[in-house]
Amino acid sequence: MVGPDRRVLNFESHLERKAASVLVARPDIVHLWDQPPAVNYKDYDGSWRRHTFDFLATRRCGTKFAIAVKPTELVKLRNFDAQLRLIAQQVPPSYAAGVILVTEKMISDDDFSNSLLLRSVLLDTDFEAYELLTLIVGSLNGATTVAHLGRTLRRNNGGFRAVVRLISEGVLVKVGPGLLSPKTLVRAAERAAA
Incomplete structure (x- = not known):
């Protein structure tokens, strides 16, 4: 898949592909970086860890958002939403203005189909x-x-x-x-x- 800046995007799952397609089809997204550099964060136990987001999206206004794409079951099983909130509190503003969790429940089949059409008409x-x-x-x-x-x-x-x-x-x-x-x-x- 090619991003809004004509760069080839890579993804590790069908869910990531769907998320990338919907993001690339948005007219306000001018750059989508897959697997951007990892961020360091201090875990609950005080140890330092690294997290790599699935995407870093840049909007036309210059605002960046770090995006984690995970299946709902995995989010529940690993309490990933709480972990992501901890990471979000420590993400430097120079890296991203915010952190977004995307699950399959947030991308309807219609959204995905529309994104394919929206990209093709260009x-x-x-x-x-x-x-x-x-x-x-x-x-x-x-x-x-x-x-x-x-x-x-x-x-x-x-x-x-x-x-x-x-x-x-x-x-x-x-x-x-x-x-x-x-x-x-x-x-x-x-x-x-x-």
Whole structure:
């Protein structure tokens, strides 16, 4: 898998692959580092230990988050959430602003499927459709369906992928959970104040 900065990502499990896919598909993530350098922390017994996070994600604003990806059963069995809280208290701010635990319960099948679609549309080359939709979205008030926006393009495919590309780039925001489809509601993303 290729990250947002075009670097190849490696992962050790299917759960890590799903987490990486969802993270890479987020328009606010500009860098995803797999297996970043380990951090040192003092354990409950006073001994020094090292922990390697699964990912270090950098958001567009520059904020970094260290991410641990673990199956729920392993978290319960090893009391990993408590261990991670201890590690988080000792992570230097220069390394990450926060620590996030991701389990399989946090990534739905829809989220994973959507992430694959969101990444694939970035390779599309219908720039005319993209430019036209960008203009339309600029005057969009409230929510509308993907199909409604796509129909404005008068394309054989209904403009579905062009609309999804705008979601992928953060120009449009999906409203609510579920699998991306022509019936999905979207709205214009809020623009940052200049």
